[in-house]
Amino acid sequence: MDIRDLFHITLPVIQAPMAGSQNHQLAAAVSEAGGLGSIPAGMLNAETLDAELTAIAALTGKPYNLNFFCHLTPTEDATRNQAWLALLEPYLHEQGIDAGSIPTGATRKPFDAAMAEVLERHRPAVVSFHFGLPEPELLQRVKATGAKILSSATTLEEGRWLQAQGVDAVIAQGLEAGGHRGMFLSGDIDSQIGTFALLPQLAGTLDVPVIAAGGIADAAGVAAAKALGAAGVQVGTAYLLCDESRTSPLHRQALQSSAAEHTVLTTLFSGRPARGIVNRLMRELGPRPGAVPAFPLAGNAIASLRSKAEPAGIDHFSPLWAGQNVSGCQAIPAAQLTRALATGWQG
Template identity: 50%
Template sequence: MIRTLFDISVALIQAPMAGVQDANLAASVCEAGGLGSLPCAMLSNQQLIEQLELLSRSTSKPYNLNFFCHSTLQYTKLQKQQWHSLLAPYFNEYAIAESSLTDEASRQPINQSVIDIIAPYKPAVVSFHFGLPAPSLLEQIKSWGTKVISTATTVEEAKWLADNGADAVIAQGLEAGGHRGHFLSMDLSLHKSTAELVQECVAHVSVPIIAAGGIATEDDVAHMQTLGASGVQVGSAYLLCNEATTSKLHRDAILAQQKDSTALTTLFSGRAARGVCNRVMQELGAIPAHVPPFPYASIAITALRSKAELLGGSGFSPLWCGQKYILRENISAAQITQILMQKWSV
């Protein structure tokens, strides 16, 4: 169903993965018949234009632009003091002065200036994390003929998205790497496996359901189809492909990890996200108290990350990765797309 909805050849969306990809990976998936995605939430306006130009030159096929639409909460003086107190031993270790840290976070929700930039490109699909944007922004996007999708972590969120303008819903199971897309409740105990969530959403939501999380093989893809999914969204399977910009430290961490070594953590941004366990997660706990709200946690952590990475360490790096993945190196994103979709029944 999503093949017709998005005008693509195979029912696969490449998950937008900020920090480990650019337009080249998205274009490769598009050329293989899937829906390539460009993560836009952390791009400046100028970077967004540059990436849109590159993507438009690299493929004439439909593509997806992904944005965040979170509500920006206040970062109070007390929250900052508590967070910095927790991180103080690391500041001392890496000689980071608290006074050097700003209060400005890099992740911004979509706004009118971004809408004005992407309007001339009329993307086939625009996807969102953390709900949907204001109705006025959504109306503009849909006026281009663009399809809108967003992520749900519960059936209640899936229903809300369908009722508020989403043309399809991504059912994100607990196995998925990167940020959780929850927005109606911050209670992680409500989240279920991909298989459970897909079945619930298919039974209770009228729009097409796209399965996401723990999908790494052609058998995984075929299984999601038997559960009623109209398509799949896959991210971690592309982390080591030729077009990925995944850093050497990130690649090494993925290759070296033991089974079941990922966890959900709020340490890197203030919102729960799944990645490979590293030093800061092990020493502070993956979800400690006093982590400030999204996206402010990233300010101090990024300063520590920069110092540690200069010394060759990934102890403060967000090493996003799903619970299940297949180590595929020296292979293109297009080839991975073709492999994954071999058993999908047209």
Template identity: 50%
Template sequence: MWPDRRLIDLFKTEFPIVLAPMAGVMDAELVIAAAQGGALGSLPCAMLSGDKIREQVRIIRQRVTAPVNLNFFCHTPVELTAAAEARWKQRLAGYYSEHGLDPAAPVNAANRAPFDEATCAVVEELKPEVVSFHFGLPEKALLDRIRSAGCLVIASATTVKEAVWLDQRGADAVIAQGVEAGGHRGMFLTDRIAEQPGLFALLPQIVDAVKVPVIAAGGIADGRGIAAAFALGASGVQIGSAYLRCPESTHTAAGRAALAGARDDSTVITNVMTGRPARGVQNRLIREAGPISPDAPPFPHAATALVPLKAAAEKQGKVDFTNLWAGQAIGLGREVPAAELTRELAKSALSRLKALAG
């Protein structure tokens, strides 16, 4: 009954719904639940070691036979200079003093590693049905190895130019990431954040420009949004924020409370949490130091100095320095088990698509 079955046939899932990979607030449990509901479950791997990826995939494979998507970053690492580190520490000095923390104490570097040879070997070993990328694609030699392992490849595009670039390099599907989407902007051919288009402007233009199926992402949290995306030419949708309050997510109680209270105007695009533009619910740091600050060091180094501050605040039940990545439709989220939510999304979308078709 879906008007476009290309994504269902490609992924071999019940529904053309992809659970967005959301690093730091989910693990195998949410992947499993979404897959049980009929979606493509995605495991965020950029912050995981090879052994942890193996462990999580083993858990998933033991519980479901559905296909799985492993997600990775493809950013080019930028070295943290002493001057940039000192400038950021100075900007955060008042917060350190407030919490009785020593800014000179050693902190483990933020772990958001780009896809590399070692990670590729893990993918070859595990053979996930789908591998997705953010910030472009890995070099051709690694991409060829992924394909030889039998994996489909998908990636995010925030502009038509990026979508065409992905299509030309053999992506099996393109994720059209509108500016409404939560989490890091997938930008890789531009750094002009002010020019990022919204999904309903971006989606039909990408559909017209590429040959492969297009997955709509950004501001979609119910059946109405899914039906609208299909009306604009999407073959499927990627949904993240709607799942954040599911019991299977790993958000803290304070994080859940902040998300529950969020509305349509609660999120902003900020660089102060990691050093790279990302959309999330405003917290104290974003309000006072951002949302965009020239003092934030490059990705992912801004996150390193926030680690002790985040821990100290969370002990007090606060999210002053916690990433609360979420899209503009966060206000539509509900506390529903992920499998049930997935089935509800699909049922509602099909009902609306049937009504549109007459």
């Protein structure tokens, strides 16, 4: 079974959820074209999520995917936070920011009962999770709506675990993918492998469909994923320049520059490994220094730096999320890109 049958769509292409770079408009455009658009909920609360789902319902009646993070919210570590602020002190001073003014607390919340209530009202066709799955009671509430359940696996072990929990399909997130790694059974970066190494392992082992993600930017990549056993593909980076995306001007500029040729996994912007274009902060501090607070607590100080620098056209402190293959990024309608990607499935 490929994902067209599973999700009742006509093109085997999922637009990856990309918090901060899109809203319902991109998701609706992809769904209307026959793919599966995705709405990221990792930075929303119940009220803003309800508004997003009301808005997409006004644009399309076709299936879409709603994506949540399901991390554990950490306890504040005062010692580590002090070390983090000390590491950032030269930049805070440069931008005229008093460290005492930086807010505390989690900037992203995991899927919870309030979100489940919104989901139950709107009943999206597909619900996906990053960083594993929510607690069983919450997961059962999602399943009770009739939604198909997806989650990302970055290793064969994670894929087996997800299948045992009853997901309907597994996303094989290769090392090339932009944004946050979905890793959840281990924090070992060395366990992470490329899409076309991970995909055949998962497809050859699991009984559920496996969706390829990471480094797929054109029809040729889609065809390669199909040949290696994928039931469909998930594409993110290639959509970042589309007309309906909300990618910031600084991010768009970076994607179209030679800087986009160099991406790394960094914890600097959130506390979890995520792939982005190398900028000043990564170069000067290293991509994964030891002082970074646990996810998502690092985001508070970074947000303060961004709020000062970005209006001045400075991207030194901005998470410029991108995968290793930006060749498919085009300033075109999302529907056009979706159809072009799907031609690789037909070939």
